[in-house]
Amino acid sequence: GSSDPLNGDSSGGGDGTVTVGSADFPESQIIAELYAGVLRDAGIEASTEPGIGAREAYIGAVEDGSIDLVPDYSGNLLLYVDPESDAASGEEILDALPDALPDGLTVLEASEAENKDAMVVTRQTADEYSLTSIADMAEVCDQLVIAGPPEFQERAYGLPGLESKYGCTPQSFEPINDGGGSLTVDALTRGDVDVANIFTTTPAIKQQDLVVLEDPENNFIAQQVLPLAAEDRLPDGAADALNEFSSKLTTRDLIELNQSVSGDGSVNPQQAARDWLEANGYTDA
Amino acid sequence: MNLLSGMWQWLTDPTNWSGSGAIPARALEHMAYSGIVMVVAIVVAVPLGMLVGHTGRGSGAVIGVAGALRALPTLGLLTLFSLLMGLGLVPPLLALVILAVPPILTATYAGVAEVSPAVRDAAKAQGMTPTQVLTRVEVPLALPVAMGGIRNAALQVIATATVAAYINLGGLGRYLIDGLAVRDYSRMLGSVLLVAVLALATDAVLAALQRAVTSPGLRTTAH
Amino acid sequence: MTWLPENLDLVLRLTGTHLMQSVVPVVLGLLISVPLARLAAGSRLIRPLMVNGAALLYTIPSLTLFVLLPVVLGTRITSIINVIVALTIYVIAILVRSCTDAFAAVDRSVLQAATAVGYTKWQRFWAVELPLAVPVMLAGVRTALVANISMVSVGAVIGIQSLGTLFTDGLRRSIAEEILVGVVLTVILAVGLDQLLRLLGLYLTRWQRPGRLTADSSHDDARRTSSSGPQPSTAPDPDESARRIAATGGGA
Amino acid sequence: MGKNAISFRDVRKVYPDGTTAVDDLNLDVPVGSLTVFVGPSGCGKTTSLRMINRMVEPTSGQIQVNGQDVTSVPEAALRRSMGYVMQASGLMPHRTVLENISTVPRLLGESKRDSKRRAEELLETIGLDRSLGSRYPAQLSGGQQQRVGVARALAADPPILLMDEPFSAVDPVVRADLQNELLDLKQRLNKTIVFVTHDMDEAVLLGDRVAVFATGGRLAQYATPEEVLREPADQFVSDFVGRDRGFRALSFDSRDIPLSGVLTLDPQGRVAELGTPTMGSGGSGGSRGSTAAHQTGPSAAVANGWTLEVDAAGAPVGWIPPSGGEPAGGQVTHRVGGSLYRPGGSLRQALDAALSSPSGLAVAVDERGRLRGVLRPQEIMTAIEAARESRS
Amino acid sequence: MGKNAISFRDVRKVYPDGTTAVDDLNLDVPVGSLTVFVGPSGCGKTTSLRMINRMVEPTSGQIQVNGQDVTSVPEAALRRSMGYVMQASGLMPHRTVLENISTVPRLLGESKRDSKRRAEELLETIGLDRSLGSRYPAQLSGGQQQRVGVARALAADPPILLMDEPFSAVDPVVRADLQNELLDLKQRLNKTIVFVTHDMDEAVLLGDRVAVFATGGRLAQYATPEEVLREPADQFVSDFVGRDRGFRALSFDSRDIPLSGVLTLDPQGRVAELGTPTMGSGGSGGSRGSTAAHQTGPSAAVANGWTLEVDAAGAPVGWIPPSGGEPAGGQVTHRVGGSLYRPGGSLRQALDAALSSPSGLAVAVDERGRLRGVLRPQEIMTAIEAARESRS
């Protein structure tokens, strides 16, 4: 990197090798590994730079050339570059993105695979209050305790969104800072909280038979997985390979991949990606 | 400057001063966590330090263990305990107790062990039993040093109790973690100021206490 | 125990950056603290000011510094520089005090002898004061290093890579083993480096050990040290001074 | 006397590291006596002392206190029954002087008030002002701390005092004070005292009996100070006692020495001759003038011709040499200085007074410092010879 | 002599807190002499000494070294030109003995090799084994450390040595060693030495001249040790010099004293009488036997009847009292002990030998410790009187 000599020996573009970065959570790291594998399959040298940090960090890294490519999510990316945007559906977001991005950055085609925030309840709670959507939940909101990451209290899609879009003001909010991980799920399944904000790709949803409440008002905007790249720094053929890959990747894949890396005895993101690539006919050179 | 005025705004915003998540409540929570941690740590470390200092046995082990405890990363303990025990008070408080024990233990031990051999010897020669030597000579002489360790531990605990908020608890750390989540620097800075004020106030109280338990004879060096 | 072998290179990489983030601040902090402390030790005015100021720095939670420094320094939030600067500040908080003590503890008669022999002030500082301050100073350095190694991991909370990453990642992925590996490695790093420093200290202070007092001095006044009661050891054990420092400093 | 307060019976002490600190010690300390343990560094003095109150346990042998084996008494009780004073005073820095002094009485269950009153009395006994009682040890000088250490040891009025180099850490002047006070205390309170020092002078000054230890923990001699000086038991003792032992031994002799007359010059410039009353018979009244008036012309006694100037009160001021012819008033050539001889003084003082004097004559004065006469070296020597002969 | 190495001219030192440490000092230290500053604690000895190498700057007045004002020389250079030894040795604990000794030569730019060689020589000069050179100070005894301190001061071969109570921290035995070594050094290397002590004995032993300081920084007397003992300038000096000054002053007198004969008993049980050669005239050869053979029957010289037992080599062993009748071989009743008189000894030694002796007779021996005769107290006294008269 140029601006930060201490930050690893990352080799930015120009030399033919594509450096794929990732954010500091497992799913991003898996997708980054997948991108790298796809590129290698297409005969392009690629390396990964996992766990760079939050969005501002990895976008900075793309801008300063420490990395060339990083997986991102359409909705949050748009809100980051244009906080005023009110685009909510997948289409709107993808339309708005190219113009909103600063010079030098570009996005490739988005995958249908999506990982967005959701309100989740246990099957038992769903039955008890006959909940299928957030609108249902809103009616009994004052009896419910909602758990989520600390920022959920303040982000537009969080408590303020629930309030403005559904008129839901929960009995209380319990911040749990594990990125919607096992602690949040445990709190939910043990009944410490009634509703939790977790990601739709969380494997526990399936394992624990949790119910994802529908979001008719589009409070949680679309979050399709897409590659954020440095303009003009990807070698020929890279974009094509990535676009083809994006068209293959599904939300289901994400759930499975996430599951494979979590819990005791799980594999690491690199391995999970390798397994997926192999199963889907890529040869990771 | 922008940052400071933001902090000032946050600190003076009346909505931050009343209600369940407001500053007074958070400060109370913070003090409660720290208080519990300190009580537990003192109950564990002081008697152990006294015993080892008095007998001189196991001092090597105590110093070694205290050193190793000191090296344990609080964040690691916190996440590990949370993962193993789930949510609740125990994981963060336990992690903090482990943080607080080494300074108290080593200071207590040092205080007792450093009582001048001549004084110890004289006390024995006057017919004090080992218990009397401990309670009438070693403890009063070690108290100021031990209090130094307690002050030190309290400072660290209050500063580090912010991590209790990292998983899900309250305390002033809440503002830090929440502020961090939404990059609200004014709030983070405000919380830091609150923590520092709390720490300094506590330290001042403990310093007064330390002075009170220090015999005037140990303060004076000349007429 | 399957996680570790499969993620060995990750662990090694994190250990590397962890090490750098904890060691560099100690070096920088030492370079800054020594002159400050020498100033403080020589002045009744500056000394309490500096020592108390340093203690105040210590009440700031490390996480706060990690987050605030980028705003002040203009660095990116995940920049390792923030950690290094923040920890350097903590190291200074610890070392200014122990270095001040170290200089103040140098035997005055030795300094006077050095002056009498004709050392200039500058020569005296390098040839006499500094080497003699090493034992106490080193105790402070050891404390600072151990505290640092523990504190570096906090950076992971805001996405700065270190062994602390194993804690946040382990928590997200529910892998207790990953966290445990992080904890154990942190302790190993701390204890290992501490021991290295101890050995370095033993080497630098080999003059402190009375060692062989042989028969030729047995008629001599050396015996007077062994009068009554437990014998006071003339040379402070480096661990001993570490213990004293440890009793008055720590890490948050 | 007669009964022994402390007896060592075949006592040996070998430390775990193999050092033989005390080797086969047999020694009896009579009740009411002050016994000094003396010897070079590391010869086992402290070890021997500390075995008495069981701060150190002997490897073999037995120690009896008042005829009773010390191991038959519980340690703490034994120690409370003996005062212990050590070099480093060992005062508790966190307690006031009064609290320090009353430690043992308090341990023995005495009330706070009583023990405080007693402690205040003791402060006076040892020559400290009561106002110092509320101070802390750090606020006292080294000599004052030592005094408090002595008071603490005396507080429970124990019959036995153990003192381990109690005065060695204080400067020579204070030390002399403390020694005199101890002698004084010893006379007033009838204690058995065991006193450790490695200073032979101190041993001679204080001790009723002196135990000289040799390196290796051997008891080389146990006798009165005079015997130790006059007849060292072996080469070790004689070396240890050191030079000037003959001269020092004269401290123990005191005899009547005939006074000689001397020419005097008073402030009015009058020259007179002082008669020769015998030392020791003299009462108070002024011997000058009246005696001088009876004599006329120089006698053999004033042969060497020096004139002693005296002041109006009759105290000697200075010597005027014989060659000085008619001395003009106030022209003192040689100060008399400090070397005077007082009635009842030792032969050592007499001899030193003569040797210090420019005239070779010792100046004898009475209690009030007035001139009584002079002593001639030959007569001092004769007295020394007589003392020697009466001994052998 | 003649020239002065160091001169104080109207020097005053008032510390910032108002303490007058030195008051109007005028004093000249001749080249090549050993001057001792003596006085009670706090009288300004150290201050005066340190003004010489500018460790302390005078408030007013001037100090000259070899006629040159010290302020005209840069401090560090001035200090390198003088050796300084102090009580606490002040060795640098982190340097080996050799490194410590070669400090000044290294500062002066001498090569490592040269200065090391010189340091090794110095180790021998001060009586330490070369093997100690690689040790650190903490590995030496206190006495050895002091010696190294002296060696360091000597290393650059400075013409002036300043020594501040250099021996006061070591025990009396080692101290005596060090004093003798210093005397020895002083004779071999022609240095100007200023030596601070508060021990009058040490001052008398070592000093060519003694400066007695009184409390308040006043110079009370500056004279030879003998003068200070014999004629203290004022009451302060006479008090400070203390008791026994007359006796001590005898150290400076040495005279021929006639020897007397004595009855001897040899290991074979033969009783003989030793003749009366005059002390001082004797060569080496055995005086026993040969001389005895010339004499028959007891003479006046052996009047008091004590018999001196001698060993096969003719060295005195012990005294047998007159009443002992026919003494059986080896039955020594009184050891001769250490108090012997050697040819050329001082009158102090002669007198003490007589006073120490159970027979009252000083035993005179030759260099090899063989009996030469005895000295009778009267004759010693006569010699003392003669010495006194020759002075006045």
Ligand SMILES: Nc1ncnc2c1ncn2[C@@H]1O[C@H](COP(=O)(O)OP(=O)(O)OP(=O)(O)O)[C@@H](O)[C@H]1O
């Ligand atoms: N606790 C101990 N362990 C081993 N050796 C000891 C111990 N205490 C004393 N010694 C040794 O026993 C010997 C006698 O010691 P002691 O203290 O009785 O001597 P001392 O005559 O009092 O000497 P000093 O004049 O130095 O006080 C010395 O050789 C000393 O080193």
Ligand SMILES: Nc1ncnc2c1ncn2[C@@H]1O[C@H](COP(=O)(O)OP(=O)(O)OP(=O)(O)O)[C@@H](O)[C@H]1O
């Ligand atoms: N730096 C200083 N500041 C103030 N007063 C001082 C200082 N150094 C010495 N004094 C005072 O000056 C006086 C003379 O001190 P100095 O050290 O010269 O005495 P000394 O004769 O060497 O005494 P000692 O025998 O105790 O060494 C003392 O009253 C001392 O307290």
Ligand SMILES: [Mg+2]
């Ligand atoms: Mg002793």
Ligand SMILES: [Mg+2]
């Ligand atoms: Mg001095």
